Amino acid sequence: MQFPERSGRSLESFPKAPDFAELEKHWGAEWLKKGTYTYPSQGDAPIFSIDTPPPTVSGSLHVGHIFSYTQTDILARFARMKGMRVHYPQGWDDNGLPTERRVQNYFHIRCEPGTPYEPGLNLPPISEVMTDKELAEKKVPQRALSRRNFVEHCLRLTTQDEKQFKDLFTRVGLSADWELEYVTIGKHAQRIAQWSFLDLMQKGHAYQVEAPTLWDCDFRTAVAQAELEDRDMPGAFHEFDFEVEGGGSFTIATTRPELLAACVGVACHPDDERYKHLIGKTAVTPLFSAPVRIFGSTHVVPDKGTGILMVCTFGDQTDVQWWREEKLPLRQIVGRDGRLMSIQFGTKEFPSKNPEAANEVYALIEKKNVKQAQKIIVERLALKSAPRPIQHPVKFYEKGDRPVEILTTRQWFVRLLDKKEKLLQFGEKIQWHPEFMKARFRNWTENLGLDWCVSRQRFFGVPIPVWYPIDAAGNQRFEAPIFPTKEQLPVDPSEDAPLGYQESQRGQPGGFVGELDVFDTWFTSSLTPQLVTGWEWNQKRHQEMFPMTLRPQSHEIIRTWAFYTIAKAMLHEEKIPWNHIAVSGWVLDPDRKKMSKSKGNVVTPIQFIEEHGADAVRYWAGSARYGVDTAFDPAVMKVGRRLAMKLFNASKFVLSRGCPAGVPTCALDLALLAKLRVLVKRVRELSDQYETAQALSETEKFFWSQFTDTYLELVKMRAWGEQGTALDHASAGQTLHFALSILVRMFAPFLPYTTETVWDWMKRDSEPSVHLAAFPSQGEFQTFMGVDAGRPELLDVAIVALTTINQQKTESKTSVARPVSRIVIAIHPETLNDLLLVWAEVASATKVRSVEWDKNPSMEPGTLKVTAVEYDAAPIA
RNA sequence: UGGCUCGUAGCUCAGUGGUAGAGCACUACCUUGACAUGGUAGGGGUCGCUGGUUCGAAACCAGUCGAGCCAACCA
Numbered sequence: 001m002q003f004p005e006r007s008g009r010s011l012e013s014f015p016k017a018p019d020f021a022e023l024e025k026h027w028g029a030e031w032l033k034k035g036t037y038t039y040p041s042q043g044d045a046p047i048f049s050i051d052t053p054p055p056t057v058s059g060s061l062h063v064g065h066i067f068s069y070t071q072t073d074i075l076a077r078f079a080r081m082k083g084m085r086v087h088y089p090q091g092w093d094d095n096g097l098p099t100e101r102r103v104q105n106y107f108h109i110r111c112e113p114g115t116p117y118e119p120g121l122n123l124p125p126i127s128e129v130m131t132d133k134e135l136a137e138k139k140v141p142q143r144a145l146s147r148r149n150f151v152e153h154c155l156r157l158t159t160q161d162e163k164q165f166k167d168l169f170t171r172v173g174l175s176a177d178w179e180l181e182y183v184t185i186g187k188h189a190q191r192i193a194q195w196s197f198l199d200l201m202q203k204g205h206a207y208q209v210e211a212p213t214l215w216d217c218d219f220r221t222a223v224a225q226a227e228l229e230d231r232d233m234p235g236a237f238h239e240f241d242f243e244v245e246g247g248g249s250f251t252i253a254t255t256r257p258e259l260l261a262a263c264v265g266v267a268c269h270p271d272d273e274r275y276k277h278l279i280g281k282t283a284v285t286p287l288f289s290a291p292v293r294i295f296g297s298t299h300v301v302p303d304k305g306t307g308i309l310m311v312c313t314f315g316d317q318t319d320v321q322w323w324r325e326e327k328l329p330l331r332q333i334v335g336r337d338g339r340l341m342s343i344q345f346g347t348k349e350f351p352s353k354n355p356e357a358a359n360e361v362y363a364l365i366e367k368k369n370v371k372q373a374q375k376i377i378v379e380r381l382a383l384k385s386a387p388r389p390i391q392h393p394v395k396f397y398e399k400g401d402r403p404v405e406i407l408t409t410r411q412w413f414v415r416l417l418d419k420k421e422k423l424l425q426f427g428e429k430i431q432w433h434p435e436f437m438k439a440r441f442r443n444w445t446e447n448l449g450l451d452w453c454v455s456r457q458r459f460f461g462v463p464i465p466v467w468y469p470i471d472a473a474g475n476q477r478f479e480a481p482i483f484p485t486k487e488q489l490p491v492d493p494s495e496d497a498p499l500g501y502q503e504s505q506r507g508q509p510g511g512f513v514g515e516l517d518v519f520d521t522w523f524t525s526s527l528t529p530q531l532v533t534g535w536e537w538n539q540k541r542h543q544e545m546f547p548m549t550l551r552p553q554s555h556e557i558i559r560t561w562a563f564y565t566i567a568k569a570m571l572h573e574e575k576i577p578w579n580h581i582a583v584s585g586w587v588l589d590p591d592r593k594k595m596s597k598s599k600g601n602v603v604t605p606i607q608f609i610e611e612h613g614a615d616a617v618r619y620w621a622g623s624a625r626y627g628v629d630t631a632f633d634p635a636v637m638k639v640g641r642r643l644a645m646k647l648f649n650a651s652k653f654v655l656s657r658g659c660p661a662g663v664p665t666c667a668l669d670l671a672l673l674a675k676l677r678v679l680v681k682r683v684r685e686l687s688d689q690y691e692t693a694q695a696l697s698e699t700e701k702f703f704w705s706q707f708t709d710t711y712l713e714l715v716k717m718r719a720w721g722e723q724g725t726a727l728d729h730a731s732a733g734q735t736l737h738f739a740l741s742i743l744v745r746m747f748a749p750f751l752p753y754t755t756e757t758v759w760d761w762m763k764r765d766s767e768p769s770v771h772l773a774a775f776p777s778q779g780e781f782q783t784f785m786g787v788d789a790g791r792p793e794l795l796d797v798a799i800v801a802l803t804t805i806n807q808q809k810t811e812s813k814t815s816v817a818r819p820v821s822r823i824v825i826a827i828h829p830e831t832l833n834d835l836l837l838v839w840a841e842v843a844s845a846t847k848v849r850s851v852e853w854d855k856n857p858s859m860e861p862g863t864l865k866v867t868a869v870e871y872d873a874a875p876i877a
Numbered sequence: 878u879g880g881c882u883c884g885u886a887g888c889u890c891a892g893u894g895g896u897a898g899a900g901c902a903c904u905a906c907c908u909u910g911a912c913a914u915g916g917u918a919g920g921g922g923u924c925g926c927u928g929g930u931u932c933g934a935a936a937c938c939a940g941u942c943g944a945g946c947c948a949a950c951c952a
Contacts, residue, residue, distance in 0.1 A: 011911075230951085237952090254952060267952085300952080309952040316951055392951055439881050440947060447948060555946080586946095593945095623890080627882085629945080633889050635901050638914085642900095645914055653911030697891070701899080712911080720910085803918090810906060810918040817909035847909095 003737045003784065004764075008658030014761070018648055020613030023753045028170050036769050037080075037175040039087045041541075047087055048079035049548040051529050051578055052176070053561070054091030054184055057161040058098045063632060064554075064595055065165075066172055066605045068584040070621035071692070072552040073174045075582070077749035078687045079549075080175070081775035087545060089180035089532045090169065094158035095189075096521030097219065097399055100460045103154045104142060108135070111459040112144035113494075113516065121149050122156075147459050147494065154460045155185070168606065172614050173752045175771065182531060184524045185460070190490035192531045193524040194465040196568065197454075198483055200414060205571050206454075208412045208478065212313075212320045213453055215407040216397040217338025221457040222411050223397045223404065224520060225450045226560045233394040233403070236387035237305055238378060242266060245282040245291065250275060251384055253305030255392070258374035259312035260381075261288050261343075261350075261362060264328040268308040270296030275308050285310075287361045287380060288345060289353040295326050314406035316395075317449070334405050339369050370405075410478060412455040412464060412517070416567060420445055426566055429576050433690040434627040437555060437583040441566075444559040452564070454523045461518030465491050467498040474509045482512065486536070526564035529577045548578040555583050555627070582690055585629040595632065603632060615751040616640035622750045625693045643700060644754040647747060650708045651740060651758040657719045659737040662730020664785055666718070667794050667837040669735035672711050673781065674790025676702070676739055680776045683746060692749070699746045707743065710799045717844040724840065737762070738784055742776045793862075797831060798838040801864060805846040808866045819847040824868040826854040828861045835864070 031037060050072060055065060080086045104110055108126035123143070126135065134140075145153070162183070169176065183189065200206040213222045235255040243249050252266065266283045268275035279296045292310075299318060300309065311322045313330050322328065331350055335341040345362060346355025361380060365373040378387070394403045416423070423445050432438040455464060467482040482498045484491045493514030497503045505511030527535075529551075533542040547569070553561055562581060569577035589595050595603065609617050612634070619640025624630040664670055679702050686695040717723035718732040741762065748755040748770045759770035767773070774780075781788065805823070809816050827835065832853055835842070843851065854867060 014911090017914075230948095235951090252952085256952080301950090304950095305952060311952080318952065394951070434882095436881060443880060443948060559947080588945095625891090628890090629883090631889065633901090636889070639900060642914070646912070649912035649915090651911080656911075694891085697899085708911085709916085716910090806917055807919095813906055815907050815909070816917055817907080 002661060002663055003659055003734050003741070005661040006659045006737075008656050009761075011652060011656045014652045014656075018645070018754075018757065020615070020644075020753065021610070023757055024171055024173070024609075024614050027753055027756050028173075031175075031769070031771075032170075032178070034769070036771055037086070037088065037177050038179060039177045040085045043085055045083055045085045047545055047549065048076070048084040049087040049533075049545045049550070050076060050089070051532065051548045051551040051565075052088065052090055053553050054093040054182070054525070054528065055165060056096070056098050057092045057094040057158045057165065058102055061165060061168055061605060062587075062595060063603045063605045063608070064587040066168075066617060067587050067621045067624070067630075068552065068554055069169060069174055070172060070618050071584050071624070071626070072550075072582070073176075074618075074622050074692050074749045075550065075552070075687075075690065076175050077752065077771060078692065078775065080771060081745065081748065081773060082684075082687075083774065086175075086177075087180070087532070088176045089182060090166075090174070090176040090178070091182040091184065091528065091531070092158070092162045092165065093184045093521070093525060094154070094162065095183075095185040095461050095524060097221075097456075097458060099154055099158060100458060101399075103150075103157050103460070106157055107153050108140070108142050109145050109150065109153060110142040111147055111150035113147050113459070115144050115146040115149075117146040117148045121145070121152070123153065150459055158183070158185070171609060172605070172617060175752070180532065184521070184531075185462070187490055188537075189524055189527075189531055190462045191537070192527050192535055193462045193519055194484070194489045194491065195486060195536060196523070196527055196530070196572065197465060197519070198486070199572055201483065203571065205415050206412060207415065208410060208455075208481070210408060210410045212323070212406045213409050213411050214395075214397075214404045214450075215336065215409065216400045216404055217334075217336065217402055218400055219397070219458070220336055222409060222453050222455060223400075224453045224522070225448070226444075226452075226522070226563070227398050228395045228404065229398045230393040231396050232391055234389060235392050235394070236389045238381070238387050239306060239384040240286055240381045241384065242283040242285060242310070244278060244294075245284060248278075250278065250283075250308055251306050252308050252310050254310055254315075255390070256312070256315050256374070257377045257381060258340075258365070258370055259315050259333070260285055260310070260377060261290075261340075261358075261365075262312040262314075262331045262333045263288075263290060263292055263310045264313055264331050265292050265311040265322065265326060266294045266308060267297045267300050267311055267322060268294070269300040269302045270298065272300075272302045272307055278308075284353060286382070287377070288350075288358040290331075290345075290351055290358070291353065293326070293328070295322075297322060297325075313408075317406070320406060330408060332408055334370065334407060336407060336409070338402060338405065339367050340365050340373050342366055411453050414452040414454055414567075414571075416452050417448060417450070419567075419570070420448060423563075423567060423570065426570050426576050430566070430578065431580045433580060433582040434625075437558065437581075437627055440555060440558045441562060444563060452520075452567075454520045455517040456520050457516070458518050461521065462490075462524050463492045463494065464515045464517050464519060465489065465493060466515040467493050467501075467512045468515070470507070470509055470511050470513055472509050476513055481515075522560050522564050525561055526568045529565065529569065530572070546573075547576050549580060551578045551581045553581070553583060554586065556586075558583070580690070583627050585624060585627055588629050588631045608634060608637060612637040612641045613644065613753070615644045615754050618750060618752075619643060619696075622696050623693055626690060640751075643703075643747075644751055646704070646708055647744070647751065647754050647758060650712060651744070651761065653712060654736045654740045655761055657733055657736060659733045660726075660730040662727060662734050664731045664735045664738075666724070666728055666731045666735075667791065668711070668714060668798060668841050669731050670785075670790035671792055671795035671798075671838075672706065672735060672739060672790070673785060674788055675706060675792045675795060676742055677778065677781045677788060677790075678792070680742065680746070680781070681778060684775065684777070687749075696750050699743070703743055703747075706795065706799075707739065710802060711739075711795065713845045714798055714802065714838070714841040718841065723844055742780075745770060745773055745776050748773075791834075794834055794838050797834045797862065798842050800862065801825075801835055801839075801842045802845055804864055804866060805842075805848065808869055809846075812869070812871075814871065817847065819849060819872045820869060821872050822850045822852070822868070822870040823848050823866060824852045824854055825864050826856045826859055826867050827864040828859040829855045829857060831859070831861050831864065 345352040345358035
């Protein structure tokens with residue numbers, strides 16, 4: 001079957017130079033209008049569903065967003081062109097601490113539950129009211145708002161931010177289906193998250209407990225293990241003596257002397273000759289004279305500090321472990337605000353052999369923060385030596401400014417520690433791209449130390465759907481929580497009353513109280529697959545789409561997002577959430593540091609889209625392999641722009657030639673098609689394996705080295721109809737149009753604007769967008785030209801001849817357009833036989849009028865050498 | 878301390894057993910009827926280092942140095 005006949009289009013009818021900004025605007029609107037990327041909910045074609053990362057809506061975008069989201073888009077476009085039904089939603093993660101903090105700063109407000117609700121309150125951004133300088137000088141406190149007012153302001157700002165994100169994502173050509181847009185604070189997301197909780201409760205995976213919990217004193221909330229990071233901080237060993245009951249003493253070393261009042265035990269290694277005689281005896285703390293038990297533990301490292309140490313509630317996680325194992329008492333002194341609480345020595349909880357002295361000392365540190373308390377305690381202690389400064393890693397909440405404390409609080413947990421093996425098995429069932437990223441998941445899962453704490457003492461989040469009854473005596477009965485029904489969801493227990501109660505019973509004896517905590521933001525984020533399929537609220541779609549096809553994400557959140565999502569799918573349905581996970585690398589600044597807002601090295605993407613065009617920016621993103629960190633380099637965008645420009649110009653040439661009726665018959669044309677056919681096969685395979693950067697690289701290489709720089713030059717005269725027969729002319733036209741159609745579609749996933757423009761020039765009215773066209777296939781070649789009769793080596797030898805003669809001209813410092821009156825070429829006889837089949841094209845492209853062959857069997861086959869050359873006139877001086 | 882990744886041209890990166898590659902940058906030349914946001918050519922690398930396997934190693938193995946990430950350690 002031939003390529004349909006059509007006449008050429010005059011060159012003047014094409015735009016002289018493309019205006020990328022204009023094209024982006026035009027096609028962006030057109031695709032939206034025509035629903036080009038709308039999910040086809042009907043049909044038998046396989047589904048390609050993407051669990052897109054909802055970016056944190058924090059007001060600023062950087063090139064890293066564009067980088068990874070474009071890589072996903074490229075996969076989506078490949079799948080769509082391969083005939084799959086692509087389900088490509090885009091969500092926004094607007095629930096959580098980063099948003100809360102941004103809202104606080106933006107409006108200069110804070111949430112103070114209990115503040116009366118002010119209907120219709122609509123504060124302007126603080127920047128419109130006063131300058132940063134005024135704000136600092138006047139020390140204006142943040143305005144306290146009710147939770148409802150606060151959440152309203154959060155929503156106002158996130159809506160505004162989301163529009164910015166959407167504009168940028170649209171501009172860069174993401175083929176997301178905007179009808180599937182979602183937000184993680186929306187009603188639907190709340191319903192999904194709360195249902196997840198109820199399901200976990202019912203299956204016995206969730207529990208609440210009053211237990212040591214990681215706590216951030218600034219945000220005043222519990223945090224999870226996955227949200228911690230180590231920071232290297234200065235500290236100091238302080239050495240001082242404990243007395244032993246019945247005589248004797250020993251010296252302990254600690255970096256946290258301020259916790260002395262919270263000391264509940266002393267530990268040494270059971271084999272340590274220096275201390276093992278003390279095991280079982282009772283020590284007495286200095287200053288507070290509290291009796292504490294001395295015990296042995298193999299966890300103690302004898303050559304660290306003094307080899308004997310105090311256990312406090314709680315200095316670190318080892319303390320928690322010892323506290324549990326040794327059943328030590330609880331003496332908590334640090335409060336939720338990071339200050340020392342009021343306590344009384346000489347009580348059952350805080351025993352002391354000298355309560356008066358103890359209380360006197362404690363009065364000095366009461367209500368002080370940890371740092372101040374340390375200073376005071378150190379001054380009072382009889383230190384054995386000057387504090388010995390050290391540099392040590394300290395655990396911080398990743399968004400916090402002070403080290404986390406460990407406090408005993410009532411929190412909700414999801415039980416995971418007993419399911420490590422199963423989680424690992426589920427991780428194995430998923431295909432990781434690249435494969436080695438699976439090791440990060442494995443590593444994290446194997447080393448998991450705590451169950452997942454899912455409750456947060458914050459305001460802008462999904463409320464935990466629980467109430468607690470209040471008994472007749474006015475006690476809250478946490479052990480008897482009341483849950484909503486599925487139909488009630490979503491609920492806000494602080495505003496809605498549970499079934500069977502009236503709102504007036506809130507806080508009353510015999511009534512109820514609503515849970516105030518909200519979920520960890522990952523609790524909702526880990527449900528994105530359920531959220532986009534609809535889960536219980538769209539069971540048909542959920543059935544056909546779960547597990548989803550692909551989760552794209554970056555590697556630093558494998559331990560959170562990927563991990564929790566896998567855990568949730570496993571706990572709820574015993575399924576993996578997706579069949580593939582593709583992990584993108586990071587964008588590094590030129591010094592190879594990760595770009596991040598806190599480092600101030602962030603590059604905003606819009607300026608690069610303006611400067612180089614969206615397709616050029618996409619080219620940069622598409623050039624990077626999955627899992628590989630890439631230094632930010634605008635030079636790559638320039639290359640992308642050059643490619644787009646070349647595609648425009650080559651298309652103009654081809655389309656200006658017309659496409660006469662006929663079939664490809666010339667050896668050169670058949671050779672090109674044979675090579676193109678191999679490329680198509682290769683690129684289909686590569687894209688199936690998520691190796692899209694390689695697919696782009698090979699397509700691009702072919703385009704430049706086999707098509708524009710060479711074939712187009714060789715075929716020109718024949719395409720103009722100035723060489724060969726009418727059949728030869730038709731062969732050229734057919735080949736050019738067919739090859740262009742193939743190449744345009746192969747570039748379409750990478751350069752959607754450029755290719756759509758070219759496709760628009762070449763397509764018939766009835767044909768759809770290039771992005772809905774079929775990706776090139778072997779079958780298409782079969783239909784077009786039947787059996788593959790092409791000999792690829794003929795194009796190779798023609799290119800070698802063209803290059804060699806051009807090289808000769810360059811060495812002569814003359815124009816390549818200069819006619820050659822006579823040339824002598826040394827060549828292997830067999831190579832000559834091939835070259836003669838395409839010599840007419842080579843001669844016309846190099847303007848050689850007369851050639852003499854020096855057949856030389858000692859020449860390397862496939863090469864040739866110019867031994868003499870004469871030009872028409874003297875070289876230009 | 879353990880796990881993973883990386884080390885190739887001035888720069889950004891391809892290349893997993895067979896004569897070291899691309900683009901950018903650099904140099905020279907050329908306005909030729911798709912394209913000067915172009916074209917034709919050119920110079921430039923002991924593939925971090927040391928051993929080993931192999932006829933043959935940038936690639937495989939062992940070790941080593943350096944960089945990054947994830948975790949462990951946190952008294």
